[in-house]
Amino acid sequence: MAAEELAHLDSTSLASGLRRGDFSALELMDFCLRRIQRADSRLQAFIEVFTDDALREAEAVDRRLAAGGRLGPLAGVPVAIKDNLSIAGRSLSCGSRILEGYVAPYSATAVERLQRAGAIVVGRTNLDEMAMGSSCETSIWGSTLNPWDLGRVPGGSSGGSAAAVAAAMVPLALGSDTGGSVRQPAAFTGVVGLRPTYGRVSRHGLVAFASSFDQVGPLARSVRDVALALEVLAGPDPRDSTTTKEPVESWGSSLQGIEDAPSLAGLRLGWCELAGDLAVDAATEACWRRSCQRLEALGATLVPLQLPTLDQALAIYSVLAPCEASSNLARFDGVRFGRRAAEAEDLEDSAVEELSLEDLYVRSRSEGFGPEVKRRILLGTYALSAGDRESYYYRARRALRQVRRELREALERVDALISPTTPTSAFALGARREPLEMYRSDIFTCAPSLAGLPAIAVPAGLTGEGLPSSLQVTGAPFAEAKILRIATAFEADRQRDEGMLRPSMEWMNASGVAA
Amino acid sequence: MHEIKRIARLAKLHLEASEEAELQQQLARVFEYLERLEPVSLEGGAGGESAQSGLEPQDRSFREPAAPPLEPEPLKPEAAPLEPADEPGEITPALSRSSLLANAPRHRDGHLVVPGVFSAAGESRRGR
Numbered sequence: 001m002a003a004e005e006l007a008h009l010d011s012t013s014l015a016s017g018l019r020r021g022d023f024s025a026l027e028l029m030d031f032c033l034r035r036i037q038r039a040d041s042r043l044q045a046f047i048e049v050f051t052d053d054a055l056r057e058a059e060a061v062d063r064r065l066a067a068g069g070r071l072g073p074l075a076g077v078p079v080a081i082k083d084n085l086s087i088a089g090r091s092l093s094c095g096s097r098i099l100e101g102y103v104a105p106y107s108a109t110a111v112e113r114l115q116r117a118g119a120i121v122v123g124r125t126n127l128d129e130m131a132m133g134s135s136c137e138t139s140i141w142g143s144t145l146n147p148w149d150l151g152r153v154p155g156g157s158s159g160g161s162a163a164a165v166a167a168a169m170v171p172l173a174l175g176s177d178t179g180g181s182v183r184q185p186a187a188f189t190g191v192v193g194l195r196p197t198y199g200r201v202s203r204h205g206l207v208a209f210a211s212s213f214d215q216v217g218p219l220a221r222s223v224r225d226v227a228l229a230l231e232v233l234a235g236p237d238p239r240d241s242t243t244t245k246e247p248v249e250s251w252g253s254s255l256q257g258i259e260d261a262p263s264l265a266g267l268r269l270g271w272c273e274l275a276g277d278l279a280v281d282a283a284t285e286a287c288w289r290r291s292c293q294r295l296e297a298l299g300a301t302l303v304p305l306q307l308p309t310l311d312q313a314l315a316i317y318s319v320l321a322p323c324e325a326s327s328n329l330a331r332f333d334g335v336r337f338g339r340r341a342a343e344a345e346d347l348e349d350s351a352v353e354e355l356s357l358e359d360l361y362v363r364s365r366s367e368g369f370g371p372e373v374k375r376r377i378l379l380g381t382y383a384l385s386a387g388d389r390e391s392y393y394y395r396a397r398r399a400l401r402q403v404r405r406e407l408r409e410a411l412e413r414v415d416a417l418i419s420p421t422t423p424t425s426a427f428a429l430g431a432r433r434e435p436l437e438m439y440r441s442d443i444f445t446c447a448p449s450l451a452g453l454p455a456i457a458v459p460a461g462l463t464g465e466g467l468p469s470s471l472q473v474t475g476a477p478f479a480e481a482k483i484l485r486i487a488t489a490f491e492a493d494r495q496r497d498e499g500m501l502r503p504s505m506e507w508m509n510a511s512g513v514a515a
Numbered sequence: 516m517h518e519i520k521r522i523a524r525l526a527k528l529h530l531e532a533s534e535e536a537e538l539q540q541q542l543a544r545v546f547e548y549l550e551r552l553e554p555v556s557l558e559g560g561a562g563g564e565s566a567q568s569g570l571e572p573q574d575r576s577f578r579e580p581a582a583p584p585l586e587p588e589p590l591k592p593e594a595a596p597l598e599p600a601d602e603p604g605e606i607t608p609a610l611s612r613s614s615l616l617a618n619a620p621r622h623r624d625g626h627l628v629v630p631g632v633f634s635a636a637g638e639s640r641r642g643r
């Protein structure tokens with residue numbers, strides 16, 4: 001098999017091709033590493049690539065295969081890990097100065113489960129600092145670029161993982177999704193991103209941002225890949241008490257056959273008018289209309305819904321996530337781990353001026369956190385500090401309950417909710433300077449997050465400008481099987497007409513870097 | 516948001532004067548947007564449920580059922596060998612002190628090093 005063909009295969013095909021002997025794990029890994037070498041000097045999706053270990057592990061998979069040993073479902077599949085998930089023995093930065101020098105003493109459960117399934121961790125991917133952002137521009141490592149257009153952002157905060165998959169540097173990556181951080185970058189880069197139900201996947205080893213909403217989720221080239229990844233990732237974990245005992249299903253294999261005869265007959269899909277706060281730009285609206293027509297042509301009944309509390313979702317999220325962040329990020333104090341203010345150390349040894357413990361905290365945090373993280377900590381601190389029943393926190397919690405009730409009731413009347421994943425396609429680097437404008441790119445993704453619902457972003461074709469657009473399908477709690485089926489039918493039907501979304505990446509050949 | 520200095524102090528952050536002005540403006544615009552959140556009446560939330568938890572009743576299914584209360588065990592003259600617990604809560608290996616201290620910027624003799632809390636410097640700054 002020609003090496004370039006590997007770029008077009010998803011993890012499911014790669015895993016089976018490997019077993020059949022179409023190529024070796026080493027060949028596959030070598031291909032991915034070369035691709036990273038060629039593309040990533042421009043994209044900057046990776047913070048670190050574990051070249052030697054990845055090659056060594058690939059050889060080990062080949063040896064096991066040759067010896068007829070048991071192989072996991074993702075054996076030999078290269079994966080990238082968002083750099084807010086711990087990998088034992090590796091640096092963990094969260095894109096922040098405050099974790100300078102930190103080496104993870106243990107692995108996140110999600111990482112461990114991928115590795116146990118045979119996947120090989122290729123490297124750590126870039127993100128907005130502390131996973132707070134929608135553009136991958138706030139990382140201390142610089143911006144990751146969108147492989148579809150180097151002048152645009154890949155979305156965020158899992159922008160490095162999304163760009164790595166879109167540019168075919170890896171077939172599968174892990175991200176984390178608090179208000180849309182898996183789905184929004186998946187939408188901006190034309191890949192599939194899944195946010196599982198709250199409680200489905202362990203967050204042990206994920207650096208906490210807003211614990212009521214944080215979820216780990218996969219990004220991949222196909223719906224069946226995120227289904228297969230979910231199978232590996234899901235299930236209770238004694239180290240995360242929010243995980244549930246809901247049975248882990250064979251999501252990956254359950255989708256077999258759908259692509260040959262995609263049908264949504266008998267399914268009711270609820271949608272809301274894209275007006276007011278939910279308004280989208282013209283290009284997104286055109287793609288959305290095409291998607292709706294496609295879903296109807298596949299036999300689904302589209303049910304118009306009035307969900308008035310959706311107007312509040314972004315405001316609720318913009319209060320509650322910073323409140324939780326301000327509390328979670330209190331642990332970064334320069335004492336137990338991470339960056340300790342340099343002045344403090346110098347001065348401490350001098351008998352003349354000794355810093356107080358308080359000053360050590362303040363200096364370490366002020367030097368360590370970037371502007372967006374500070375903004376959110378301050379926002380959350382203020383929203384919590386009013387201290388009475390009129391506080392923003394209290395108001396947001398009350399509104400949250402209404403959103404949850406409204407969405408869950410709606411999902412008793414329809415099989416799933418559909419919407420665009422984002423109100424626009426990928427925007428230009430540096431275009432969103434105003435925080436509120438940036439927060440608005442989560443307008444569709446934050447509601448499922450608030451309600452703890454599973455939601456998937458699936459490519460919905462290209463806009464007139466040639467940028468990816470995306471459809472979001474949201475399900476009832478633990479109804480991943482259903483949204484995966486809907487997304488697979490939509491994906492198969494769209495790909496039959498329009499083909500797989502793949503960036504041309506002409507800049508890669510023009511960059512003059514040898515392959 | 517004229518209180519930005521007070522908030523920053525609560526959050527253990529120091530803001531430069533230039534940062535302060537910009538943040539104040541940005542946060543003011545965010546809070547303007549947040550005004551769409553309905554004020555909460557002092558009579559309590561809709562349906563009399565606690566607005567503080569925000570949890571729906573079905574969310575409780577996310578939790579393990581509570582374990583039955585333990586029967587007090589009579590003291591035995593000879594300690595019987597401990598039975599392994601069949602309930603959740605079994606003891607698993609924890610990270611070692613040295614592996615955790617490896618990430619501490621300053622440590623000595625197995626302890627974290629911090630500025631003295633009761634030192635003269637700490638005293639003089641306490642009132643700030």
